[in-house]
Amino acid sequence: MTELPAPAHIQNVPPALLNTPPVRQDNGFEAFYTVEMMRVSAFLMNLGASPYEAADATHEAFLTLLPDKWKSLEHPAAYLRKVAYRMYLRQASSRLLPTDAVPDREGGTCPVELVILTDEQQRMVDVLAELPPAEREAMAWHLDGFSHEETAEFLGKNPAAVRQAYCRARARLINVLGLKKEEAETDE
Secondary structure, three states, X not given: OOOOOOOOOHHHOOHHHHOOOOOOHHHOHHHHHHHHHHHHHHHHHHOOOOHHHHHHHHHHHHHHHOOOHHHHOOOHHHHHHHHHHHHHHHHXXXXXXXXXXXXXXXXXXXXXXXXXXXXXXXXXXXXHHOOOHHHHHHHHHHXXXXXXXXXXXXXXXXXXXXXXXXXXXXXXXXXXXXXXXXXXXXXX
């Protein structure tokens, strides 16, 4: 089976966070934020957001979880992604092009600095942006580690529809990225 390149965020996640299990609510909001901030930002980038739009929408989504709503949710990570995506879509409809450069501000760390894409990862994000919305959404949830059934449940869709959108997206990505050609060349 032909493997797709790693999603945009895999190589940029610090090794300590890469294979961390989902954070339990009793571990504290700080731990949840630390693990999920970069993951959700990358998730939104896979859905077409710029790094700055992704970070902004993710922060807005985190605000909806405070002060204690995140403890009462059965699936806070999925809820966070769904809200962040909605925040991103709202940004897109009200976006104005800035005429001046965004000033650098002192203090704090910007999660965007942690999500620097390699050329291959940027190509993958660009190719994902060319997919139809349903396929891009199914692929982004899959790249973020959710099963088709979980994605369908969180989005209120039929699991077969999510699976079909994923299969179509995967076929398009393999074709666009030329992965079948490479596989045929290595066999010869």
